[in-house]
Amino acid sequence: MSGTWTLPDDLTLPKLPDDHPGAGAPIPSHWSKCFGCGDDQPAGMAMQFTFGEGLEITGMLDVANRYQGGPGFIHGGILSTAFDEAQGMACMVLRRPVVTGHLQIDFAKPIPLGSVLELRARIDGTVRRKVYTSAEARIVEGPFADPDVVVATSRGLFLTVGAQHFDRAKDFVDGIPRSPHGTSSV
Numbered sequence: 001m002s003g004t005w006t007l008p009d010d011l012t013l014p015k016l017p018d019d020h021p022g023a024g025a026p027i028p029s030h031w032s033k034c035f036g037c038g039d040d041q042p043a044g045m046a047m048q049f050t051f052g053e054g055l056e057i058t059g060m061l062d063v064a065n066r067y068q069g070g071p072g073f074i075h076g077g078i079l080s081t082a083f084d085e086a087q088g089m090a091c092m093v094l095r096r097p098v099v100t101g102h103l104q105i106d107f108a109k110p111i112p113l114g115s116v117l118e119l120r121a122r123i124d125g126t127v128r129r130k131v132y133t134s135a136e137a138r139i140v141e142g143p144f145a146d147p148d149v150v151v152a153t154s155r156g157l158f159l160t161v162g163a164q165h166f167d168r169a170k171d172f173v174d175g176i177p178r179s180p181h182g183t184s185s186v
């Protein structure tokens, strides 16, 4: 990992909620239209998540052909999106909405199309509204599969926000209205 990420000294680790369902339980999509995890988003990545031990969660991504960047390999922006989603989902235990403030990725190995990626993500600690997170990706199925090799890592700062953060865009969830006769859709 590059050396530009420093955790503050005054981090606090959040407690798991009393009703945390435990390791292996599925984590529901936080929003059905989400490009990363939504089940009502045909263009999306349909990532699946489960709770792990403690604050860790696991996300799975099928690297479809449409995620291509260079010939045969995943696009870096797609991988960044997968990390964004996984680290955001790791914040679910806070039971408050979060948004990404800063995300930095190290792309360690090329990832071929047809891979199944496992992303493990966690909260490293919180300071006020700031939530420091990290994650790693491994190829667990596909031509270059090796669960012992980390192919990419990510560090991210998320901020807890109130519901009002999303209020300004609530009329656009199915596309921006373009005419009095209807709305655009994805």
Ligand SMILES: CCCCCCCCCCCCCC(=O)SCCNC(=O)CCNC(=O)[C@H](O)C(C)(C)COP(=O)(O)OP(=O)(O)OC[C@H]1O[C@@H](n2cnc3c(N)ncnc32)[C@H](O)[C@@H]1OP(=O)(O)O
Binding pocket: 030, 036, 084, 085, 088, 089, 091, 092, 095, 096, 097, 098, 099, 100, 101, 102, 128, 129, 130, 157, 159, 161
């Ligand atoms: C109900 C449960 C639901 C759970 C859902 C979870 C799943 C979600 C999955 C989602 C997956 C997808 C997720 C997505 O893709 S979310 C989509 C991508 N992200 C955004 O659109 C966010 C856009 N940005 C903003 O709205 C604002 O800038 C935010 C809200 C982030 C902060 O503006 P706000 O006015 O609110 O806060 P503040 O400016 O007073 O700053 C507060 C503190 O934070 C520190 N700071 C701020 N920015 C940065 C930075 N870049 N680097 C370092 N530090 C930064 C700042 O220094 C200060 O520190 P301190 O003074 O306290 O020390």
